[in-house]
């Protein structure tokens with residue numbers, strides 16, 4: 615399915631425009647059913663967007679925020695996506711939002727995935743907004759090339775929920791929402807920055823196996839066209 619590309623002259627413009635668009639979506643959901651949901655990515659890219667979104671006018675008490683993926687590390691670990699979201703998004707007006715973490719203190723990542731999956735049922739589906747990132751290797755969420763659970767994660771028949779992933783490029787074991795949980799979001803965004811990511815995107819949009827660049831699963835099989843936000 616053809617994606618829609620929004621390109622910007624700089625990252626600050628992108629952050630503001632994307633924050634406006636997300637605010638619009640969440641507001642519409644709140645108006646329609648008195649609740650809204652958003653799943654966001656970690657990594658280095660979304661910081662400015664999170665900060666811009668955190669000051670937007672919205673009934674944040676009706677918004678549930680979660681992560682598309684997480685490292686199996688506690689929230690005080692500097693590599694935790696939860697920590698990034700806590701410090702940059704769940705601030706200012708957005709402090710009133712409810713945050714559901716993927717990480718749980720448990721014996722294994724598998725146990726944490728089960729606990730998080732059970733809790734996420736309370737959000738309802740599909741998500742109103744999903745913001746994905748992408749690594750230079752073509753991973754998105756924690757759908758890593760060579761990942762231990764990659765086939766299951768990308769299989770549309772795998773139920774909604776969170777599964778584990780281990781991969782050479784991933785560092786710690788990961789927790790990730792499955793493809794089936796993310797692909798039908800009301801607004802599905804791929805947020806990438808830099809020339810290297812644009813090149814990786816062009817490669818992902820070419821021919822080749824999904825397993826080689828798992829972001830292809832989203833670009834090719836999402837329920838609606840992916841909105842790509844890019845800045846240099």
Ligand SMILES: O=C1O[C@H](COP(=O)(O)O)[C@@H](O)[C@H](O)[C@H]1O
Nearest residue numbers: 655656657658659683747748749
């Ligand atoms: O591992 C991860 O990386 C990707 C991309 O991160 P970035 O630092 O290149 O922006 C991110 O989308 C994902 O959520 C994160 O866990």
